[in-house]
Amino acid sequence: MKDNWKPRTRLVHGGTRRSQYNEVSEAMFLTQGFVYDTAEQAEARFLQSGPDEFIYARYGNPTVAMFEERVAALEGAEDAFATASGMAAVNGALVSMLRAGDHVVAAQALFGSCLYILEEILPRYGVEVTFVDGTDLDQWRAAVRPGTKVCFYESVSNPTLEVIDIAGVSEIAHRAGATVVVDNVFATPVYSNAIAQGADVVVYSATKHIDGQGRVLGGVILGTQEFIRKTVEPYMKHTGGSMSPFNAWVLLKGLETIDLRVRAQAATAQALAERLQGHDALARVMYPGLADHPQHTLAQAQMGSGGTVLALDLKGGQAAAFKFLNALHIVVISNNLGDAKSIATHPATTTHQRLSDVQKTQLGITPGLVRLSCGLEDTDDLLADIQGALDSI
């Protein structure tokens, strides 16, 4: 790969390895192990394996390596480790570097499973976690202290779409010597400049936009070569959260089209947000691409887009939200996002059901809130479907 290749070229050619057959499309190496020519070669490889020498698929695999290199090339990260799911990536990035006595500062607006790791699992092993309003840099300043090991947040939060200042938090964290770990799913790899803006580690659920067609689970941890090889890899390869070669192959092909897909989905999200604003049934349309979003300016500077997801707050609470969901014909009710199919989710009763009412209120997860992930359908068809469902309430 050439250093001056632009993102779309990197997405098509980055990381490619060809077998002796010189295939055009990347080969799927559906193998768990590799044969050694001699006993001496096996011994040497266990002692120190080179970048294209493989031992066991839990440690690495040629198809998985192609995926890792391609994502790293897009993100501008030195290295990457592919994981079985987005949650394996979040867990692996955090647990591989934390130990009892460490302190973590995290934004409170998090995906339910991320919150479970921070609230339930880390404290069990003696890690202290302080939660802050991630959009308020003063709260980060007050919470970070000498000895804070990690600052963790979603750069755009799920489902309320708060945008967090990556450069701002990084500066505060780095002054205390803390590592900044960003869950960047909603920003997407297409609009991310997180590492350039100061993040040390970026994690993705590849299940979302990288697959983008709702087929497989996957995740990836990106960072310096030192962090990925010395901290993440030993933890992941010995605890079993590695990505399967089949999923890596699907996701590798997903990367080839992610730029086109995500830009089209974000354009639809922007158009729908603008056209739905002011509808009688809606208390609020939340989308970082709208001028009235509290972090609109930051979102433009940080991502150059509002992303592919918007949130609608229906005036009539849960009853209205359910009526709306049940009246949709094109948009499906499900809980993935970033998919080619537009998906509507009622966070309060599904993805964020586990939270207490107090937590939900604090995070803005109202009974009327519906998260809408924009797909690749025709924008006018989607608008008609959504407007029709809103009108029917």
Ligand SMILES: *Cc1c(COP(=O)(O)O)cnc(C)c1O
């Ligand atoms: C979906 C999601 C995850 C978890 O990813 P999986 O692939 O489902 O394990 C983590 N963080 C965010 C922000 C997500 O949206």
